[in-house]
Structure formats: structure tokens, C-alpha cells
Amino acid sequence: MAEKIIVRVSGVTKDFDLGKIVVNVLKGIDLEIEEGRYLSIMGPSGSGKSTLFNMIGGLDKPTSGKVFIDEVDIAQLDAYELAWLRCRKIGYIFQTFNLIPVMTALENVTLPMTFAGVRNDEAVEQGMELLKQVGLEGRHAHKPTELSGGQQQRVAVARALANSPAIVLADEPTGNLDLKTGEDIIDLLKELSSERKVTVISATHDYKMLNVSDQVVWIRDGKVEKIQERSELEIRTGGLK
């Protein structure tokens, strides 16, 4: 049975106008992402993977082409609908963690729930549960500055999952972490995604990501170079490791 397509990118191009010159960062990307998969977008820096990633997340608009999330063209959405999409459908994880510095770990996790209209006590309960799942039980009252990088990223993972989104977008989630901590975060993401049936899309150039990915999209020079399934990968990663 064919899986449901959750993200569809068709003919997306993106130009950045730098005044004198126009840089074509994306040169026509077509991509279909099935629900519940763990997908990595791989590519060297400057290949346009972050740009593609921002398009999928609705953070930026393509110059031409369309991005559909759950078969809805996100270019057609108004500000409210876009906010709703970001709040309920998509969870973001960033390289720089981006926790709100003035809030505690728990408040960071419950903030998206507040936006979604969840009652406070319910949000606190769910937030505690999420923090427990990411292994931060008892750290809920700590501010981001009182947590290590790995712990901050765990809070960010919990926050991304707060409203049970269909998609979690992770932009270089291990970029600012050391090897071991990065691995832990990758395992955590993988575990939670299979448990909750969430589609995880991560932009990365971390080869550790390959081991857990169901599918890898290689981007080079603003184009999709190749798409590999996990089965094809293992032969390759066997060679890499």
C-alpha cells in the first residue's frame, strides 16, 4: 500500500537578489516525502539545503514552484493559516537550539501549546511528560543558560513535539554538539519519530544521520543529485564506516 505523501515539493526554484547579481540557489527541486519517514537532506554547505529546508518549513517562499504540506499549497495560506501550520503541523529544531532565554525548560515546551489554545494545567502536564521522554526529568525549572548544549537541544526536541506535529524539521540538529551528544540527539529523534509516527526531515552534513535515515536526499548545486533508500545506503555506509 502506498504511503500518504505529507510533503510535496514541485519545481521549486529560489533566487536571491544581491543587488548586482542574482544567485540561483535552488534550480528546480522535485521531491515527495512519505508520511512517517525519517528523511535526511544531505549536501555540502552552500548547496541550498538550508534554503530548501526553509521552503518546506514555510519560513521562506519559493521564487517559483510550489510546496505542498498535506496537499495544501503553503503559498496560498494567509498569515493566520501559516501561523496555525507552524504551530500545529510542524515542529522546528534548530542548529542553535533557539530556546527562549527568559523562559524555563518547561515554559519553552509549553509555549507552542499555549499558542494552540491548550489549557495551562494540561499544557504543564504534557510538557512534563515530554521532558521526561527526552530524559530531562527534574530539570524543568532550569533556564536554557543553566543547561548544557545537549540538554538544550533535548528541550528543543520536546518543544518541537509539543503539539504532536505531523512533521519535525531539524536544521543541522547536531551542528553545535560534540560527537557523543550529537549521537544521543539523533537516537532520541529516531526513537521519538518511530514511536509517534512523525515524519522527520533534517538538513545535515553529519554522516551519523545516515544510519538512522529511511531515505537520504543528496543535494548538490541547487538540484537533487540522488535519492537513496535505506537499503541502498547500508552498502555504502558499510564502506564509509
Place this chain on the structure above:
Amino acid sequence: MKRLIALPFKKSIEIAFQSIRVRFFRSLVTTTSLVLAVAFLCFMRSCNDFAQALLNSGDVNAYQALIQAGFDVGYGTEVISTSAKQRWIVTLSLLVCIVGIINAQLMSVTERFREIGTMKCLGALDRFIVRIFVLEALMQGVVGSLAGSVIGVVAALISSLFNLGSGVFAVFPWQALAFSMLVSIVIGTGLSLAGVIYPAIIAARMQPVEAMRLEQ
């Protein structure tokens, strides 16, 4: 109704209050310029209130004291009004104050670009951002102008005691002083709000992707 993004008012107040508390020193600096300007405004008004009260008492000694203190009173003067020079100085100080507030709030917005961008990624609407900034300014405005007006009245009392003598206690103009404080607080809070609008709109209009691209 399904597609509703909400930020309860109580929660906005909590967030705004927390932001002030965490950046207490910055808030203090922002508020200080307001405190000083409001104190000055209130001082000017209160001094006149004291003088007016003395004049109303109709006492001959009070009359002499007023003339000695440099008030422009002649026979038949019933109202002591602020001089053009006084008004000019007060206006100028309020102008300087509002420029200072805009400057401080713009810096605060720049400092919080990433935070604002993150909130927008989590689904915050533009108006939540504006609301949080306005609430912060409101709190700073009310507290700052309250402090300023108290300082102003106290300073005016001390100054009047020196210039006009202890007669001011006999005719203590409670009502006029309360009114002057109220006017100062309203003006001060208004200035604080006026100063935050432009920075708040800048913050709210920012695209999340721009905020993320900035290095911290």
C-alpha cells in the same frame, strides 16, 4: 474555529513581566529616563500648586514670600501659571525622554530578534509580539511615572519649604498635588507607549527566516 491561534492575556502579561525581570538592568535604564522626565514635569507642576495654595490663602506674609521666591504676582493675580520658559523646558525634557525610550526599545528588539523569530516559528502571530512589547512598555511606563511623580512631589515640597517657608504645610494642596501626579503619570505612561510602537512593529513584521539567519 479550528484554525485558531491564541495567546491568553494572562499569559502575555506573564511573558512581558518575565522579560522585564530577566533584563532588569536594561529595563531600569530605559525606565530611568522616563522617571527623570516625569519627575521634572511633576516637580514643576507641584511647585506651582504650592505657590497657588499660598496665594489662595490670601495671607500677606505668604504674598511676600511668593514675591521673594521670584513668583510673578501682582495685585489681583489669582492664578499662578507656568511661564513660557518652564513649559519649553518641560516639553524639551519630555522630547528627549521619548527619543531615549525609542532608542532603548530598538536596542531591546535587536537583542531579541532571535527570540521573536523563534516565537513566530512556534506559531506566534504578529500581534502577539506587538502585545508583549506594548505590555512591557505599559508596565515600565506605569511604574516609572509613578516613581517619577512621587520624586517630583517630594522635591517640590522640599524646594517650596526652602523658598516659601513652612507656611506651605498650613495650606497643603492635597487635591492639586494628586491631580498633578495623575497628569504626570498619564503623560509618562503615554510617552512610554508612544516610544515602543515603532520598535514593536519592526519586531512583529520581521520574517522568521531573517531572524534565524542572524548570528547572535
